[in-house]
Amino acid sequence: MCDNRSVKRVGIFGGTFDPAHNEHVNLAKSAIEELSLDSLYVVPTFIPPHKKSLTPAADRLAMAKIAFFDLKKVTVSDVEIKREGKSYTYFTVEEIKKENKDAELFLLVGTDMLCDFFTWKNPERILLNCTLVCAGRKGETVPDGFREEFIKRFGKDYRTLNFSGKEVSSTKIRALISLGLSASEYIPKAEEEYIKEQGLYSDKYSDYVKEKLPEKRKIHTVGVIESAVKLAKRVGVDVEKARITATLHDCAKYERKEDYPNFSMPESVPPPVEHAFLGAYIAEHVLGVEDEEIINAVRYHTSGRAKMTDLEKVIFVADMIEENRVYDGVERLREAVEKDFNSGFLLCLKEETEHIIKKKGPIYEKTIEAFNYYVKGE
Ligand SMILES: [Fe+2]
Ligand SMILES: [Fe+2]
Structure with missing residues (x-):
């Protein structure tokens, strides 16, 4: 030249x-x-x-x-x-x-x-x-x-250009800030200050979660937001709905159902799934979420169920494969989801169900219904 x-x-x-x-x-x-x-x-x-x-x-x-x-x-x-x-x-x-x-x-x-x-x-x-x-x-x-x-x-x-950049997710930066975690690895301090001063990237949902969750669970939530937004774009799900649902999915993880006298837990719900039901209640009755699809996606994020909407599937999968998850076999699930969302979802559901059975944990009826519906095709 x-x-x-x-x-x-x-x-x-x-x-x-x-x-x-x-x-x-x-x-x-x-x-x-x-x-x-x-x-x-x-x-x-x-x-x-x-x-x-x-x-x-x-x-x-x-x-x-x-x-x-x-x-x-x-x-x-x-x-x-x-x-x-x-x-x-x-x-x-x-x-x-x-x-x-x-x-x-x-x-x-x-x-x-x-x-x-x-x-x-x-x-x-x-x-x-x-x-x-x-x-x-x-x-x-x-x-x-x-x-x-x-x-x-x-x-x-x-x-x-010879320069090849690293992939940095703006969704992740926004999610970190929304939950009060540091984004200094990604943006200058002065910019982070500006964002805080102007109250950018936060809303009543992130404010609630920011107050209620410990740091470790916030980091997991950021991972779920990042993963859910990415999947939503791929699958054609409303990205803002995916972000809100992912933000709220574990909002009740550290809440006690006794503190919500108007909430009644259905009897058949086993303890590991309870936070999802209470979370759906909080989303609707404390935070005023009116969108049924968001409320249901919070409610069934742990158990799954038959005939899930794409948003429900996105949250279920994102919760299992987000980047901070480290259990045996997670890499295989990530690869499967990357290759094809629906077969990746099936594999996630199958592994989750088999994991509960192997652990001899209580298994929720909706999980069995989901397994029969999606994996066995009944
Ligand atoms: Fe959860
Ligand atoms: Fe979660």
């Missing part, structure tokens, strides 16, 4: 930044170095065309300013937020080009975005003004023949 230093080199790095985290900063640093950029625009999106963000744009902008504060070549831009409409990249690139008429522009994209580039709005107009730079995560590759197809279609190549 011709490195004519009289031409300014300007990068563009867009995203939801909900929140901006250390791995974004590492990527920006590497891009600045590898592409010899004179400046890099970090552009939080307003309403991403494919992704709905609930965090106010102004907060995401403020968090990005804090996270990228030490990188002198970075400008956090409000170009998309000010525009308020859908965040179309071609438009943003043209705006930045207007401000940097003689500069050479580079647009950073993730591997999945690069692979989707053919479906973007006005891809030719984007490439007229800039070169795409693929910033992939470790292990990510484009499909065979993709580069050739790209060049054939657009008459222009793209670049690939």
Whole structure:
């Protein structure tokens, strides 16, 4: 590549930044170095065309300013937020080009975005003004023949950064903060302070759990939230419902049913399943959850039952395979779920039932019904 230093080199790095985290900063640093950029625009999106963000744009902008504060070549831009409409990249690139008429522009994209580039709005107009730079995560590759197809279609190549980022889950960062756990491994201290001051990422459900659960159970809950959100996206379940249910699933783990005089535990419910029934009661009557599906997914998260909804399955599975679980065979379950959700769910249910039988623990009738329905097909 011709490195004519009289031409300014300007990068563009867009995203939801909900929140901006250390791995974004590492990527920006590497891009600045590898592409010899004179400046890099970090552009939080307003309403991403494919992704709905609930965090106010102004907060995401403020968090990005804090996270990228030490990188002198970075400008956090409000170009998309000010525009308020859908965040179309071609438009943003043209705006930045207007401000940097003689500069050479580079647009950073993730591997999945690069692979989707053919479906973007006005891809030719984007490439007229800039070169795409693929910033992939470790292990990510484009499909065979993709580069050739790209060049054939657009008459222009793209670049690939040597830097390969670690996968950092924004869901996990938000969940940690929502339950009052430290996220300092992922975001700068000052940003964490800002989030706390503004009360971002928490709601009455997380506030309740934050107060009621000990740290170890909170860490497990964060794992369940992360896993449930990921599965929900894959299976097509409402992501916000999955997040709320996962947050609440063990909310009654340390509560005593005697403290809830209006609650009556059905007689057949064995002790290990009781917290799920009390949890469903608390969700509905203490926290005001009206959504039956959420309440049921809390109620049956331990036992399962016949004819579960996809949300119920997602929570049941997430509870069993979340990243902090360490029992024998968990890796096999994770792999099965990764390969195919429904057969992974069946395996989880089978192993759970067999585990209770082996332990000679009391087995709840709904678990037997679920086993017969899903595993035996009765
Ligand atoms: Fe539980
Ligand atoms: Fe749990």
